[in-house]
Amino acid sequence: MSKDWLHSEPPKRASPIWRAIEQSKKIINKGACFSIGNGSSIDIWTDPWVPWIEGFIPTPKVEEYTQLPIRVSHLINSNRHCWKQNLVKELFNPHSVQAILTIPIPTRPSLDKLIWIPYPKGNFLVKSAYHSARSHLPSLSPCEISWNKIWNLNLPKRLRILLWRIGVNVLPTKQNLLNRLQVSDAFCLFCKDNIESSSHLFFNCPASRSFWFSVYWGLKTENLAISQPEDIIKLCLNPPNVPCEAINKDQVLLRLVFTIGEFWLARNRDLHQNCSWDVSSSIRMVLTRCFEFSTIIAPRTDHALPIPVHVWSPPPFDCIKINIDAATYETQAAIAVVARDHRGVPLKVWARLIKMISLLQAETEALHWAVKLAKVEGWSKVIFEGDAKICFDAINSHNQSYQWCIQTQLLNIIDLAVCFSSCSFVWISRNCNGVAHQVARFSLISRLAFVFLLDNLPPALLALCKAAYPICSSFIQ
Structure with missing residues (x-):
């Protein structure tokens, strides 16, 4: 393999897997840039080495300068560990000059190395490359869900994951299984009248409606107009009002999400374990779990420590x-x-x-x-x-x-x-x-x-x- 892989052509007899790897060059070239060690291996006109400008390659002051074989090391005063400013200003346009002069020169020269700019520590990560590639694509979904808000909700992790699965429509409801695996029975386990989608199962099924009315302060889900998985997530981010003003928003959110979680567990017990749904037991379970979690996350005020006052302090003697x-x-x-x-x-x-x-x-x-x-x-x-x-x-x-x-x-x-x-x-x-x-x-x-x-x-x-x-x-x- 060529040492300069990013700029080399794939071998004529390359395998299909290697040709697929070659396609990643387009993504890597958008984030790969040289970190200057001694500058001896970096061509100033063809290699990416200025991280502050688009494309990482500076613009020449005169186009004909690109024919000059110049390395970055030629621009560095090795004795003073600084740029040769007059030479830099002679070769590049003002915008590139400003960007180049802000690059620090190491006092201990080392080998030049490629770093991955999109990741703060410079390491190339597949996850970072994926996000970098996605950032250049148009949005594929009209969904306006703020996922950061979902992940930051003060809820058990399993419930946040459940909300995410609902929101991206990967929950294994019978409708999703029908679309992917062609199951024989796609009707709702409780009402037997409608296809079991997320919106129907959690809010539109008569069984879920009665459950919500019992456990969530008399909520009538037919007034919520839940038709898409995203509607469920938006409801969690902006829960409906409850009759009692003394109940804070955190308690409302807990009751809402624990109810969704318990209904999903009851559905799975009925489907996979042949355990008929005990509605009274589910109601007690929701209330118990809400109380226990509220107790865990409640701030303690009985032993609150005073806020320390930070002031500058002098150093020891002779320091x-x-x-x-x-x-x-x-x-x-x-x-x-x-x-x-x-x-x-x-x-x-x-x-x-x-x-x-x-x-x-x-x-x-x-x-x-x-x-x-x-x-x-x-x-x-x-x-x-x-x-x-x-x-x-x-x-x-x-x-x-x-x-x-x-x-x-x-x-x-x-x-x-x-x-x-x-x-x-x-x-x-x-x-x-x-x-x-x-x-x-x-x-x-x-x-x-x-x-x-x-x-x-x-x-x-x-x-x-x-x-x-x-x-x-x-x-x-």
Whole structure:
């Protein structure tokens, strides 16, 4: 097999199975993109390597440039680990230039590799490819069911699956079996007069109507106009009103769905076990199960714990704590770094503007910048804090299964962290990160990059530092 499978033609004597596999190239090409290691194996004109643009291949500034045999490695300054910006601007149009310059360059070059863009961690999954292929197809069903709402209902899992089977019409009712297996008897088990469809079985059969009237506060199902499986799901998402206003919506939904579930169980017992339906027993079963489940999910208020107050705390003696954050607006982002000592005194505050791809990437870039600044300052013991949970959790994990969009930045951060004698990365809540957040916002609004020392820190930022840790006021003149 050719090493460049995506761009190669199938063998003339390929088997039918292999030819079927070859058809998947159309789908894979829509999501496969190179992650830059050293750039030596990536052709800038034919290979996909810029994840921020459609098709992943940049547009040349002049069409004739596509005849030049150039690799991505030719665009990288290997000594400084950055792009050769003048060369990039010479070769590509402005939109492509902007996208290319936002790709981080690894400080430790490695082999280039293909990643799957639709999946956050870059791994190719059949499930992800399926959803990617489906996203390009027109809707095949007029059904307007919000399945996320169904799966998020506070119900037992088996009942949520039952609702899904009803909604997509795969429940083995006699009508469905007749359409698929040509069964001899497709009439309703209870009334014997109509074909057993989901809508008839659960709501239109005389037996189910009487059951609903008995168990669901006198509900008359003939007034509901249930004719399609989707109507049943929509009814569950918007249950009918009940006479007693004291009954909350959760109890109404539980009674509704447990009634559907019990009726299906009674039907199966009668069909497969020759057990005649005991209506009184089913009513007691619905009420009992509703009560038991309500007891399980009911919130406990007798031992409620007080909500903790989160505040910024200083680092240990001879250690520097560095907080980072990012603020974004449209295509622009500002990143901020705030360094304070064990007294809570701000030593230095940095902020600058960057081109924003996503908030997560901006926050990761802020952390990368903070580590580089700490190295330049010569600090040996540092604690890095921020409220970007995904970023900090990824750094502290040991499996290195990072999201592809921040993987290079995270690996660069880990490489730099070995320069310190003591270094830790701590996720904190937004309440503890207020100073860094306000510095980033100030930079974004003013469109300014700046560096402040304690002596020239603006009064507004100084007040924020004092508010975050009031004790530091005694150390600041």
